[in-house]
Amino acid sequence: MHGYDENLLLQELKNILEQKISKVHKIVCLSHYILESLPDHAREKSSVVYPIFNYKKYHGLNQAKKTNILFVNPIKPKGVETMIDIVDHFRDEQFEILEGWYPIERHYKEKIEKYSNVTITKHSNDMRKIYDRTKFYLCHLFVMKGLEES
Numbered sequence: 001m002h003g004y005d006e007n008l009l010l011q012e013l014k015n016i017l018e019q020k021i022s023k024v025h026k027i028v029c030l031s032h033y034i035l036e037s038l039p040d041h042a043r044e045k046s047s048v049v050y051p052i053f054n055y056k057k058y059h060g061l062n063q064a065k066k067t068n069i070l071f072v073n074p075i076k077p078k079g080v081e082t083m084i085d086i087v088d089h090f091r092d093e094q095f096e097i098l099e100g101w102y103p104i105e106r107h108y109k110e111k112i113e114k115y116s117n118v119t120i121t122k123h124s125n126d127m128r129k130i131y132d133r134t135k136f137y138l139c140h141l142f143v144m145k146g147l148e149e150s
Contacts, residue, residue, distance in 0.1 A: 073100030
């Protein structure tokens with residue numbers, strides 16, 4: 001690192017962080033994962049507060065239009081394979097796969113596109129339309145962990 005001793009620099013940063021934490025009265029974390037990453041003495045004065053969810057944006061969505069079972073960004077390869085097994089088993093149901101920040105890999109997409117009861121939707125910043133047609137949301141483990149903690 002440009003002539004600096006990396007260990008010395010990291011120790012100096014750690015010392016600065018320790019000084020800052022010692023002056024802080026309360027630390028607010030947005031998840032238990034963040035809380036657990038803090039040093040022990042910082043965790044003692046920390047709480048988890050989940051981001052505010054504006055339920056009014058989603059409350060009262062049209063129940064009659066709900067037709068799809070939603071997967072959001074199935075995690076490869078286990079998540080995609082599990083999702084394909086479910087789609088294959090429930091051929092009378094309509095499934096929607098919402099891509100996350102990154103598109104689904106081509107070889108997975110080719111497997112998925114063989115099923116006529118599956119629609120792949122590109123990433124969306126406004127989930128209201130997607131939730132409006134969703135009757136059931138299948139979460140992967142990472143989402144479930146977050147929901148359990150909230």
